[in-house]
Each structure stands twice: as C-alpha cells, then as structure tokens.
Amino acid sequence: MAPTDKKDQKVSLHTVERLSVYRRKLEELSADEVEYIHSHQLAALVGVTPAQLRRDLASFGSYGNIARGYGVKQMSRTISQIIGTDSMQNVGLVGVGDLGRALLSYRGFEERGFHIAAAFDVDPDKVGRVFAGRRCYSLDKLETALVDLQIRILVLAARPEGLQEIVDRGVAAGIRSFLNFVPKTLTVPEGCFVEHIDISAKLEKLSFLSRQQNDRTEVAE
Amino acid sequence: MAPTDKKDQKVSLHTVERLSVYRRKLEELSADEVEYIHSHQLAALVGVTPAQLRRDLASFGSYGNIARGYGVKQMSRTISQIIGTDSMQNVGLVGVGDLGRALLSYRGFEERGFHIAAAFDVDPDKVGRVFAGRRCYSLDKLETALVDLQIRILVLAARPEGLQEIVDRGVAAGIRSFLNFVPKTLTVPEGCFVEHIDISAKLEKLSFLSRQQNDRTEVAE
DNA sequence: TGAGTGCTGTGATTAAATTCACTGTGTAAG
C-alpha cells in the first residue's frame, strides 16, 4: 500500500458527521434517479457551503467528474466504506423500556446498515418476551450474547442505576462503542467511545437560541 | 443598560452545549450537597479542560469565589438563566408513534424545564385518546393549540411525509424552534432553528471511530 | 500581620475549521 494513501490521512470528526448527512441526501437523490450532482447543488440541499462539501469529499480522495459532478451512487458507496457501514453491523440494546421499544421498532437502522441483534433487560417480566421481533435476554447473558452475535456496538437505554457497571462489562467483553441515551456521564477506557444523545440538551440549545434572538430584537428596537 | 454588558457578547454555541453538560453535573452535585466546586474538579467530572470550563463560565461574566470555587447552586441557576430554562416552557409533540410515546413518558423533560403540553397526530384512532397523561389532538387543531398553550418549541416525531408542511404551519403560528427526530432535511426561514437528532448518524460516527482504530492498530502491528 | 498557597479570570498563543480564490481540466458548442 502506498504510504501516502489519502485514507491514511486523519479525517476530522466534523467531516464524518457531515458525511452522514451527505449520504442520506445522496440516497434520496438516488431514489429519485439522479445520477450526477455538482457540489453547489448538493451543498445547497444539505445546507453547507460548496467549498466545505468539496473539502470534505477531498479529504478521502474523492474524484468527481468535472463536467458532470459527482456520481451519486458511487459517492454514496464510498462514504459507506469510509464510515464502515458497507456491511451490516450487529448492535445490542440495553433496556427495553419505552425508549428501548421505540428503538426496536424503528426501521431506520436496518436501512443504514445497523441491525439490533439482541435486547437485554433486568426485569424478569420482560426477559424471554419478544419485542418487535427481537427476543429480550436477561442481562446475565450479556457477555455470551455479545460474543455469539458478534455485537460491536451497545445502545444504552436503561435506568441510570448500575449503568456504569453494564458498560464495564461490555468493555470487558470487547465492546468499544456505546450509544448512550441515558442522562448520565459514563467513563470508558482509552480507545472506547461513548456517543451521548441528550434530548434535553438539544431543547436547551433551542431555548438559548430563541432567547438570544429575543434579546437581539429587543435591543434592535 | 451598560452598552458593554457581558450578556450582550456573543456566546459560542459550543459553549452553550457544554453549559448544558455542566448544569446537569451541577445538579447531581447539588443533590449530593456539594456547595462549592473548583474548575479543575468540575472539569474532570465532565471531561473538559479546566481552562475551557473557566472560559465558558467567564463568557457570561461568572464570578467564582477564588478560594472556594464556584457556588454549585448559584452557577446552576445562572446557567438556567442563560439558557432560558429558569421558567417552565411548553413544548408540543407532533406524532404519537412509538418514539412519540416514548418521549411522552420520559420524565427527564420536566426536570429540565420543559413540559410537553400537547401531542398531535393525524391518525383518527389516536386523536382524543390520552397518552401518558397528555391528550392527543388532531393536527387540524395545531395552530389554535400552539397559541392557546403558549407553545414555543415543536418536537417532530412523525412520518417524513408532509412534515415540511407541518413545520411551515408551525412557523406561521409563531414557532421558531424545532427538535427534529425524523431523518429528513427541513427548511425554515431565517430566525428559526431546527435541531436534528439523527440516531443513525451517531451510530455511523461510532462505526467510523472504531473502524479507524482498527486500521490504526493494523498499521501499528 | 505577613508570607505562602492555589485559585480565578484573561491576554496571548496555538490549533483547528472554514472560506476564499485561483489553477487546470473535461465537456460541449461553434
């Protein structure tokens, strides 16, 4: 392999987040049978500047045709490869409460290359039952199920109590990635990743933004 | 008002996002009856550098006691004021599907100053029923309910089809903030805000991160 | 009372992300 291969270069996390957005729009476009698209068109559709879009794509050595633009299908496929969703990945879900069940019945995961292979809960009433086609395992079976089903990512939707312990067990079983819906800070060793989805924090951001604008209009008067 | 009041200065959005995190931790600390905390302690708890924490707090003119640190309760209150959650805000929910119901039964909102005052759905079977204590209105009633209940923020958890139209109606009714769970890009006029929660995108980020690390360890061997 | 300590708040610096602006090229039209 060439030592200066583009893929060896560090891709910024900001770029990766935008790649997800690009890819989703590209799939919509592909469904509408668009074959090629120019940077400024796609940029307008997803709300970034054309220069940024080109930079993002260039960061992994994309080659768009100058006259026609970027090949929609090909770019979508390339992004999948970068992200690692070109093949299906198994995901585990911890906590089959309201949120957990909502996640189980969400069909968007499969479309994007993620399959919830197993659900876990402590509640004996839930263990053994089937939710949205997935059997609920006892948390005691966590380690074995993770290994058997080759689960790479754990989605956390349980109660805050004892969550850190579950994470530790996951780490010990080789899980490196956690998607955390629980409003609680978790600690993981170096090389593991926690993505936190904090719905209230998003609301707070919105609250701040609209308040800030209120203040500004008041001053402007 | 002094023209150079700290509050007039632009606070970065990155800072606002971190303020949410600080505040959550401060409330935990407050529950544990911690009265004062130093920047390096809190910074360690939430995973930022002490310098950044101090900068964030200084951006709105916080005054921590040098010897004791920051007053936990006071800082928490100040952040609430900045964000605008010092008084309860009414929120509307569009779409009472699996996700919508999960959001309705999530108790975290109230704790953080947000009250889901109304739910809306197109499905006649759902209209009129009560979910988690909240009555489900017909979408036809959207405008009147938004005004009557003084709703400032709309949470979108409906189907992608027709969503833009709902947003447009919300904007016309004076809503400026939207929290969007639907994997679809929305357009709003200047001065309105859409926060997008894209669960799959978070999973994709995790997928990228662990893949990146795989590559690195392979190279390192 | 006065020296010592360790903190906050902040100017200065560094690093990162974004945008600007231009070069070279593929395509299409004349």
Add this chain to the structure above:
DNA sequence: CTTACACAGTGAATTTAATCACAGCACTCA
C-alpha cells in the same frame, strides 16, 4: 479543431475554538 465555459480540487487566508500561562486576589497559617 478551437474556444468558451463551469466546475473540481486545493494552496493560502481567514475565522473560530481551544489551550497556555500568568497577574492578582482570597484565604490560611505561622
């Protein structure tokens, strides 16, 4: 074939975010 055009890719410049590092202060303890 030639010319004109519009765009991708990318160094350079700019803007934004994060970190460093220190002045000055509140408290402690001798």
